[in-house]
Amino acid sequence: MITLRGLTKRFGPTTAVDDLTLDIGPGQVTGFLGPNGAGKSTTMRMVLGLDRPTAGRALVDGRPYRELRHPLYQVGALLDATGIHPARSGRAHLTATARSNGVPARRVDEVLDLVGLDGRAVAKPGRALSLGMAQRLGIAAALLGDPPVLLLDEPVNGLDPDGVRWIRRFTRDLADEGRTVLLSSHLMSEMQQTADRVVVLGRGRLIADAPLAELIAAGPATAVRVRAPEPAALTALHDRLAAEGATVTTDGDALTVTGSSAARIGDLAYEVGVRVHELSPVAASLEEAFLELTADSVEYAAGRTGGGSR
Numbered sequence: 001m002i003t004l005r006g007l008t009k010r011f012g013p014t015t016a017v018d019d020l021t022l023d024i025g026p027g028q029v030t031g032f033l034g035p036n037g038a039g040k041s042t043t044m045r046m047v048l049g050l051d052r053p054t055a056g057r058a059l060v061d062g063r064p065y066r067e068l069r070h071p072l073y074q075v076g077a078l079l080d081a082t083g084i085h086p087a088r089s090g091r092a093h094l095t096a097t098a099r100s101n102g103v104p105a106r107r108v109d110e111v112l113d114l115v116g117l118d119g120r121a122v123a124k125p126g127r128a129l130s131l132g133m134a135q136r137l138g139i140a141a142a143l144l145g146d147p148p149v150l151l152l153d154e155p156v157n158g159l160d161p162d163g164v165r166w167i168r169r170f171t172r173d174l175a176d177e178g179r180t181v182l183l184s185s186h187l188m189s190e191m192q193q194t195a196d197r198v199v200v201l202g203r204g205r206l207i208a209d210a211p212l213a214e215l216i217a218a219g220p221a222t223a224v225r226v227r228a229p230e231p232a233a234l235t236a237l238h239d240r241l242a243a244e245g246a247t248v249t250t251d252g253d254a255l256t257v258t259g260s261s262a263a264r265i266g267d268l269a270y271e272v273g274v275r276v277h278e279l280s281p282v283a284a285s286l287e288e289a290f291l292e293l294t295a296d297s298v299e300y301a302a303g304r305t306g307g308g309s310r
């Protein structure tokens with residue numbers, strides 16, 4: 001369990017994290033989202049005792065990180081997979097981390113097995129590791145103490161589709177084993193497939209904290225796409241739908257309709273005599289919900305005048 005109470009971090013004039021109160025519980029993957037500069041990494045760093053809060057508390061199992069007696073057994077983290085020493089082998093990196101934390105050497109082989117790295121891969125020096133291998137090695141290090149709490153900052157960054165799928169399954173398994181998994185990512189489609197619950201930050205503040213399905217359902221309404229072989233005929237359908245209060249946008253040979261159902265649109269098309277070649281729901285997505293939630297919080301929004309970071 002991760003507990004944040006009034007957690008605040010200021011860097012000079014910048015408030016990176018602003019009065020964050022939140023519980024991140026076990027048995028699920030909690031997605032940690034927010035535009036660039038929203039304060040996700042700073043929050044994770046405070047949980048891990050790497051940044052000191054300006055105010056408030058960040059606790060792991062009820063204690064600040066610095067007071068944990070066996071930190072590696074209580075919380076594991078992947079913050080920056082590129083932080084491995086360039087000349088040291090992956091195995092030496094893990095062995096040294098294990099030794100300095102009182103973890104038995106045999107655990108190194110166990111975690112390598114868990115993340116699917118073979119002996120040849122971890123014999124290479126850090127500089128020769130691909131990003132995918134470095135990410136796996138970072139996760140292996142996080143798992144050395146078999147901790148119940150895991151923080152993974154952008155673990156799928158730069159991974160190929162196989163690596164992305166592996167992380168998705170792996171985080172799912174870790175949560176299913178009852179662990180607390182906090183996972184940040186900018187890839188919304190990935191998060192939509194992985195997270196059970198989503199926490200959204202904007203400018204350091206908590207914007208949303210809800211089960212994934214709830215957040216998506218609260219986002220922009222599901223639309224229906226209508227495509228016709230004779231675009232000119234769509235005008236009649238457009239007008240009928242608008243008269244019923246639906247919101248309709250036209251895009252070439254297609255309409256996008258919100259505020260009406262596919263069944264109703266099909267019936268109206270039949271009534272006005274429009275041949276339809278496609279009538280498909282456009283699934284609501286986390287990305288749309290996220291964009292709507294954070295519209296006022298992005299550091300550099302396209303099309304905004306005056307520049308700057310507001």
Ligand SMILES: Nc1ncnc2c1ncn2[C@@H]1O[C@H](COP(=O)(O)OP(=O)(O)OP(=O)(O)O)[C@@H](O)[C@H]1O
Binds near residue numbers: 015035036039043
């Ligand atoms: N050491 C630091 N000194 C000064 N400002 C910092 C420092 N670390 C972070 N910040 C600032 O705090 C804010 C939050 O940054 P943070 O890296 O936590 O955001 P983030 O949500 O992780 O962003 P991203 O998605 O881009 O990684 C930003 O405005 C950032 O510039």
